Amino acid sequence: MSSSSCLIKKLSHYVELSQxxxxxxxxxxxxxxxxxxxTHLREGGQAYDDLFVLSEGWLYSFTILPDGRRQVLQVFVxxxxxxxxDTPFAHATHDLAxxxxxxxxxxxxxxxDPIFSESPALTGLMFTFALIDQAVFLDRLRALGRMDxxxxxxxxxxxVISRLRLTDHDTENGHYFPLTQSDVADxxxxxxxxxxxxxxxxxxxxxxxxxxxxxxxxxxxxxVEFASFINRYENIDISWFPxxxxxxxxxx
Amino acid sequence: MSSSSCLIKKLSHYVELSQxxxxxxxxxxxxxxxxxxxTHLREGGQAYDDLFVLSEGWLYSFTILPDGRRQVLQVFVxxxxxxxxDTPFAHATHDLAxxxxxxxxxxxxxxxDPIFSESPALTGLMFTFALIDQAVFLDRLRALGRMDxxxxxxxxxxxVISRLRLTDHDTENGHYFPLTQSDVADxxxxxxxxxxxxxxxxxxxxxxxxxxxxxxxxxxxxxVEFASFINRYENIDISWFPxxxxxxxxxx
DNA sequence: CGCCTGGTTGACACGTATCAATAATTGTGG
DNA sequence: CCACAATTATTGATACGTGTCAACCAGGCG
Numbered sequence: 069m070s071s072s073s074c075l076i077k078k079l080s081h082y083v084e085l086s087q088x089x090x091x092x093x094x095x096x097x098x099x100x101x102x103x104x105x106x107t108h109l110r111e112g113g114q115a116y117d118d119l120f121v122l123s124e125g126w127l128y129s130f131t132i133l134p135d136g137r138r139q140v141l142q143v144f145v146x147x148x149x150x151x152x153x154d155t156p157f158a159h160a161t162h163d164l165a166x167x168x169x170x171x172x173x174x175x176x177x178x179x180x181d182p183i184f185s186e187s188p189a190l191t192g193l194m195f196t197f198a199l200i201d202q203a204v205f206l207d208r209l210r211a212l213g214r215m216d217x218x219x220x221x222x223x224x225x226x227x228v229i230s231r232l233r234l235t236d237h238d239t240e241n242g243h244y245f246p247l248t249q250s251d252v253a254d255x256x257x258x259x260x261x262x263x264x265x266x267x268x269x270x271x272x273x274x275x276x277x278x279x280x281x282x283x284x285x286x287x288x289x290x291x292v293e294f295a296s297f298i299n300r301y302e303n304i305d306i307s308w309f310p311x312x313x314x315x316x317x318x319x320x
Numbered sequence: 321m322s323s324s325s326c327l328i329k330k331l332s333h334y335v336e337l338s339q340x341x342x343x344x345x346x347x348x349x350x351x352x353x354x355x356x357x358x359t360h361l362r363e364g365g366q367a368y369d370d371l372f373v374l375s376e377g378w379l380y381s382f383t384i385l386p387d388g389r390r391q392v393l394q395v396f397v398x399x400x401x402x403x404x405x406d407t408p409f410a411h412a413t414h415d416l417a418x419x420x421x422x423x424x425x426x427x428x429x430x431x432x433d434p435i436f437s438e439s440p441a442l443t444g445l446m447f448t449f450a451l452i453d454q455a456v457f458l459d460r461l462r463a464l465g466r467m468d469x470x471x472x473x474x475x476x477x478x479x480v481i482s483r484l485r486l487t488d489h490d491t492e493n494g495h496y497f498p499l500t501q502s503d504v505a506d507x508x509x510x511x512x513x514x515x516x517x518x519x520x521x522x523x524x525x526x527x528x529x530x531x532x533x534x535x536x537x538x539x540x541x542x543x544v545e546f547a548s549f550i551n552r553y554e555n556i557d558i559s560w561f562p563x564x565x566x567x568x569x570x571x572x
Numbered sequence: 573c574g575c576c577t578g579g580t581t582g583a584c585a586c587g588t589a590t591c592a593a594t595a596a597t598t599g600t601g602g
Numbered sequence: 603c604c605a606c607a608a609t610t611a612t613t614g615a616t617a618c619g620t621g622t623c624a625a626c627c628a629g630g631c632g
Contacts, residue, residue, distance in 0.1 A: 264580055
């Protein structure tokens with residue numbers, strides 16, 4: 069069942085993919101490897117070999133500072149392609165670790181070539197998601213620069229949820245959310261203690277409930293307002309998008 | 321003289337451009353408009369029309385928070401293409417203002433089409449610079465999340481200098497650096513007061529001298545170490561790069 | 573059942589914000 | 603070219619939010 073691939077689900081969010089597009093994507097997930105929680109998958113500054121599709125579980129990229137503290141940069145959830153943003157660099161830009169047990173599908177650096185050469189639609193989608201991610205990073209930069217602890221945590225939780233919704237429909241019970249409070253602290257530039265206190269405030273205010281690896285947004289409207297959150301996955305302009313016979317990244 | 325274009329200088333940094341490539345780039349700067357310091361060029365959330373090449377002067381993108389404070393997100397210097405990262409969005413993602421008097425060269429959204437369809441080299445370069453910028457944003461995220469005031473300011477100053485060096489060769493007198501301490505404060509998530517104090521520390525330590533709109537790096541080795549700065553413009557892997565007859569983003 | 577990881581809570585320390593007064597620099601009009 | 607105004611930078615006193623440290627609690631797994 070190709071519809072079980074989270075990558076295909078994610079990329080189907082904005083446009084209807086052709087069967088050929090689906091086949092191309094399916095090819096990326098031909099081989100798979102299981103990794104257990106805590107595995108250090110890649111080290112920043114070192115050579116890296118394959119990219120991979122994250123098929124199950126969560127990963128995160130991070131760096132360690134000279135004093136040993138950690139900054140979490142990006143959280144990867146099923147359907148994400150990991151390592152694609154390192155392509156122009158000679159070495160991996162960041163460390164990478166598994167937040168949970170996970171299944172990854174490695175493919176060589178040039179594994180994307182068929183996609184670029186055969187599918188304008190997928191090429192455009194890759195480009196689009198890269199720029200969406202960039203906007204999300206800038207929103208997080210804003211949050212770290214100018215927001216207080218409670219707002220930062222609220223903003224970050226929503227950032228992750230908005231990404232999850234591409235592949236995972238919201239349920240009454242909220243989402244599976246396996247990050248620890250220390251993980252969130254390292255993503256938001258806080259400490260586990262502050263995150264704990266921020267989480268209680270969010271609960272008291274009725275914005276969100278987060279416990280036992282489950283996160284539920286209780287009052288989305290007010291939380292979005294509170295954290296001045298912008299969902300960068302919405303309001304995507306499809307009109308510039310490569311149509312069959314238009315923009316095309318391929319071999320000449 | 322096409323060699324006077326900062327955009328061409330910037331893009332020539334990694335590969336030798338053909339005359340055709342230079343012509344394509346030159347076309348982007350056909351028309352130009354002067355804007356004066358402080359002009360608010362674009363508002364986040366509003367529709368935007370043209371992209372432009374920044375030909376002279378400095379701009380910055382920013383957002384205003386609900387309490388009125390400002391977060392500066394990106395600094396644009398001559399040679400940068402402004403607005404290219406908004407292409408997939410229906411509205412401008414951020415506000416944009418002129419830090420100095422500037423000259424911008426507007427072109428319509430589809431003005432890049434000839435570049436994508438006719439020059440694999442330029443297409444690859446655009447992609448490369450987008451991912452370099454992304455790495456720089458993540459390094460700044462790390463700095464805002466986990467570094468103290470002095471380190472943050474040192475890191476940010478170096479971030480801008482490393483970009484300037486693509487078009488501007490270092491001189492004994494350092495670089496023209498027109499940002500105010502309030503601008504740097506809003507970029508680093510600090511206040512003008514903290515930036516002032518951080519600047520004195522950097523001067524005392526002999527790392528950098530910054531006054532009267534000039535910035536000079538005095539001890540680069542030690543400053544890079546101190547701020548754990550990584551120059552993302554270095555160590556670019558050209559090998560994957562579109563060769564004539566290889567990877568090609570064009571009209572089929 | 574008991575260990576181990578993760579979460580909660582409170583007391584105190586520390587770095588940066590805030591406020592305010594002054595100095596230096598840049599820009600402007602006579 | 604000078605004089606004045608406006609902007610920008612410096613410096614010090616105090617306030618406040620988050621870090622740090624530490625003790626305790628809860629849940630999951632062997």
